[in-house]
Amino acid sequence: MRVAKISARAWLPIPPAIIAPLFPIVLLALWSVSARFGWLPPQILPSPGEVWAALLDMAHSGDLAGNAGISLLRVVEGFAAGSVLGLLLGVAMGLSPKTEDYVKPLFTAFAQVPTLGWIPFLMLLVGIGEPLKVLVIAKAAFVPVTLNTLAGIRAVPPMYREVGALFRFSRWQLLRKVVLPAAVPPIFTGLRYGLTHAWNALVAVELLASAEGLGYLLVWGRQMFWLDTMMAAMLIIGIVGFTLDRIMAAVEARLQRWRLA
Amino acid sequence: MAGQGHLQIDSVSKAFRVNGAPLNVLDSVDLSVAPGEFLTIVGASGCGKSTLLRLIAGLDTEFAGNVVLDGKRVIEPSLDRGLVFQEPRLFPWLTVAQNVALGLLNAGLSKAQKSRSVAEHIALVGLTGFQDAYPHLLSGGMAQRAAIARGLVNRPGVLLLDEPFGSLDALTRARLQDELQRIWAAEGITMLLVTHDVEEAVYLGDRVVVMAPGPGRIAATFDVPQPRPRDRANPALARLQDRVMAALVSTTSEQSPAPHAASRPALAARAFLPEQGFRPI
Numbered sequence: 379m380r381v382a383k384i385s386a387r388a389w390l391p392i393p394p395a396i397i398a399p400l401f402p403i404v405l406l407a408l409w410s411v412s413a414r415f416g417w418l419p420p421q422i423l424p425s426p427g428e429v430w431a432a433l434l435d436m437a438h439s440g441d442l443a444g445n446a447g448i449s450l451l452r453v454v455e456g457f458a459a460g461s462v463l464g465l466l467l468g469v470a471m472g473l474s475p476k477t478e479d480y481v482k483p484l485f486t487a488f489a490q491v492p493t494l495g496w497i498p499f500l501m502l503l504v505g506i507g508e509p510l511k512v513l514v515i516a517k518a519a520f521v522p523v524t525l526n527t528l529a530g531i532r533a534v535p536p537m538y539r540e541v542g543a544l545f546r547f548s549r550w551q552l553l554r555k556v557v558l559p560a561a562v563p564p565i566f567t568g569l570r571y572g573l574t575h576a577w578n579a580l581v582a583v584e585l586l587a588s589a590e591g592l593g594y595l596l597v598w599g600r601q602m603f604w605l606d607t608m609m610a611a612m613l614i615i616g617i618v619g620f621t622l623d624r625i626m627a628a629v630e631a632r633l634q635r636w637r638l639a
Numbered sequence: 640m641a642g643q644g645h646l647q648i649d650s651v652s653k654a655f656r657v658n659g660a661p662l663n664v665l666d667s668v669d670l671s672v673a674p675g676e677f678l679t680i681v682g683a684s685g686c687g688k689s690t691l692l693r694l695i696a697g698l699d700t701e702f703a704g705n706v707v708l709d710g711k712r713v714i715e716p717s718l719d720r721g722l723v724f725q726e727p728r729l730f731p732w733l734t735v736a737q738n739v740a741l742g743l744l745n746a747g748l749s750k751a752q753k754s755r756s757v758a759e760h761i762a763l764v765g766l767t768g769f770q771d772a773y774p775h776l777l778s779g780g781m782a783q784r785a786a787i788a789r790g791l792v793n794r795p796g797v798l799l800l801d802e803p804f805g806s807l808d809a810l811t812r813a814r815l816q817d818e819l820q821r822i823w824a825a826e827g828i829t830m831l832l833v834t835h836d837v838e839e840a841v842y843l844g845d846r847v848v849v850m851a852p853g854p855g856r857i858a859a860t861f862d863v864p865q866p867r868p869r870d871r872a873n874p875a876l877a878r879l880q881d882r883v884m885a886a887l888v889s890t891t892s893e894q895s896p897a898p899h900a901a902s903r904p905a906l907a908a909r910a911f912l913p914e915q916g917f918r919p920i
Contacts, residue, residue, distance in 0.1 A: 541728050543698060544716050545793075546745050555741060559732045636732045636773045 424606045432606035433613070441595075446614055449580055449591040452508070453622075456515025457576040461569055464520045468527025468568070472561075473553070478528070489521040493579045497586060506587040511580070518579035519572035526568025530561035566630040570623060577619045592618075643709045644796035644829030646672040646695065651704035652854075653690055663854030664690050667704070670848065670857065674796075677823055677830045679844030681837055681883065683891050687855020688833045692799050695831065696722040708797060718746060721790035725802040727782035729774040735785045736761060736770035742792040760788040763822060780811035787819070791826065800832040804839065813871075816843060820867065837887060841880045842869060849883060851890035859886040 406426060412418060413425030420428075436442035467485070471478040496517055497510070504510050534557050542552040558565075584593025592611050599608030631638075653665040664687040672678050682688045693699045695706050697716040706713040708720065729738045736757050743753045761770050764784040774782055783803055790798055800819075804812040816839060823830050834840050840847045844863050851858035861883055865876055 537724070537726070537728055538730065540698060541730075541741075544696065544722055545742050546716055546718065548745075551744060555744070556730070559730065562732075634732070636734075636775075 421603060421605065424609065428606040429609045429613070432604070433610040436607065436610060442610075442614065445591050445595050445611075446618065449584065449593065449615075450618065452511045452591065453515060453573075453576050453580050456512045456580070457519045457573055459512065460516035460519030460576065461523045461572050463516070464523025464568070464572065465527055465565070467520075468524045468565075469531060469553070469558075471524075472528045472531025473549075473557070485524065489525070493518045493575070494582055497583060501587065510587060511583050514583045515576045515579045518575040522571035522575055523565075523568040526564050526571065527561070530564025530568070531557055533564065534560040562630065562633050566626065566633075570626050573622055573626060574619070577615065577622075581615060643674040644672075645674045645709050646670075646797055646829060646831070647705070647707040648672075648691075648695070649705040649707070651691070651694060651702055651706060653687070653694065653699075653702040665694075665702070666854035666856045668855070668857055672797075672829055672831060675827055675829055677820075677843060677845045678832070678848065679840035679846070680831065680833045680848045680850060681835065681840040681887060682833075682850030682855070683852050683887065684835065685855075686850040686852035686890070688850050689801050690855065691850075692722070692801050692831065692833050695797075696720055696799055698722075718742075718793040719795050719797070721793060721795035721798040723783075723786050723790040723798065723800045723803045725805050727774070727779075727786040729777075729782055729785055729789075731774050734771050734773055735766060735777070735788075738774070738785060739789045739792050742789045746793055756792055756794075760792045761785075763791065763825070764788045765818065778811075779807050780815060783807065783815065784818070787822070791822070794826070795828065797829045797831065800830065802834055803832070805835070812839070819843065824867070837880055837884045841876055841883055842871060847879075847883055849886045849890065858890045859883075861886075 409423070410426050413420070413423060413427075417423075424432075433442070467481065471481060493514060497514060500510050500513055504513065538556050538560055539552065542556045547555065580591070581593040581596065584591040585597050588594045592615050595611035596608055596615075599605060599611060648668055648670040650667040650669055651665055652663065652667050654661040654663050656662070668687075668691060670678075680688045680691070690699070694702050695708075695713065697713050697720065700714055708717075713720075729735075730741070733741065739760055740753060740757045743756060746753070748756065758767075758770070761767055764787050766781060766784050766788065769777065769781065769785075774785070777785065787800075787803070790800075803819075804815050807815065819830075819832075820843060832840075832843060841861075841863055847861045847863060848857055849859040849861070850856065861879060863876075863879060865873060869876065
């Protein structure tokens with residue numbers, strides 16, 4: 379009895395801030411050990427020290443900031459365009475079944491063509507410059523944001539809308555005071571999916587058609603067999619993506635602070 | 640702003656379509672409610688009492704007959720008719736004060752007038768001190784008090800209450816019944832309370848209307864002459880309760896076995912009500 383109690387307690391007091399880095403640390407250790415004992419050839423898996431050195435090197439030369447900045451800008455532009463359009467379309471379809479009848483079939487077909495599938499066509503249409511990247515990223519963010527916004531607005535309890543009707547809310551008041559606040563969680567789920575998709579699309583489009591950016595660093599690192607550079611780029615992509623997701627989560631928590639009160 | 644609160648219901652009938660077939664929920668209901676009267680409606684499930692309240696609120700406008708408040712035909716919701724639902728229906732992302740204030744969004748008052756009115760009505764229902772609390776922190780009784788404050792904040796001529804205490808425990812229910820009487824006396828408005836609880840109907844009402852199901856119609860009306868404040872243990876009230884209960888029981892037993900067949904689809908139809916009641920925005 380007593381033993382069970384103690385062991386049950388031993389699980390509890392570890393805060394997530396300590397649990398979260400556990401797996402990364404174990405992986406890093408495994409990676410170090412593997413590199414030291416040469417389990418994989420260094421051409422395939424460079425040691426953490428080499429990757430770190432490459433990272434520092436790139437940071438000093440300005441390659442890192444330059445390429446990360448370009449990629450970040452592309453993601454921000456594409457994600458902003460795609461998610462704003464997605465929110466608008468999701469709200470429009472959510473509020474008006476008629477709009478959904480008109481638009482949804484085309485949207486579904488559009489969404490079913492993978493983001494990568496759009497690249498050749500878009501290349502012919504707009505070339506391989508910045509518009510291509512922003513369009514591809516926007517498309518990637520647009521689809522999940524639209525779908526989740528639509529589903530979220532449809533899921534707002536009719537009971538809530540009725541309260542609005544009772545107090546003679548206009549469409550705008552109903553949207554602003556009832557529908558959007560009630561749909562915050564699903565909308566943010568869509569935004570976070572959208573952001574992840576935007577990053578995926580960025581790397582894909584930079585792999586295929588770019589001479590700068592983090593995705594390009596990946597290709598370049600692989601082609602030159604500078605695997606330390608390649609892995610450094612992967613690390614940065616992961617860290618930036620993680621940070622953006624945290625920012626979204628913080629914004630959502632701020633909008634939902636009543637849950638904490 | 641507050642009207643007289645004289646409510647006239649003239650041969651109101653209402654049918655839902657269930658699987659394509661019309662189902663009569665209300666059949667030529669006539670009712671007149673005097674200004675300042677406290678009228679209670681009691682009936683078995685599926686007798687259309689909640690539907691009647693929704694028609695009066697203006698949430699559902701597809702019916703035959705007329706609902707007239709102070710000479711004006713009801714064709715849509717109005718700030719002059721407050722409604723308290725069975726569930727508090729507070730918005731969880733707003734505090735008590737913000738929830739109550741939402742009722743004033745279209746009242747055309749200044750900011751200062753609004754916040755004064757909100758504070759007054761929160762005080763009226765005894766929630767002072769909880770105005771900044773979020774609904775999930777409130778007990779069921781407190782949440783329903785907040786909902787009553789929201790229903791009253793526009794100073795409507797009529798307050799409609801749809802089984803407002805149905806989900807509360809007995810003690811809280813009794814306390815809120817007394818509070819509601821006090822508020823009714825203080826505000827001097829017409830109140831229409833729908834309930835399935837005979838004791839509640841008799842204790843609160845100036846008049847008790849018994850409705851029968853399948854289709855919903857008025858079966859009997861009882862005057863409650865006891866002066867207020869009333870004593871729950873008053874034997875005259877107890878006798879009246881027995882009579883109302885007898886009338887209520889006879890509404891469900893007089894037609895058999897048809898009433899069960901009729902009242903079940905009526906229940907199913909009620910489940911669709913929220914969808915039908917508002918226009919899609």
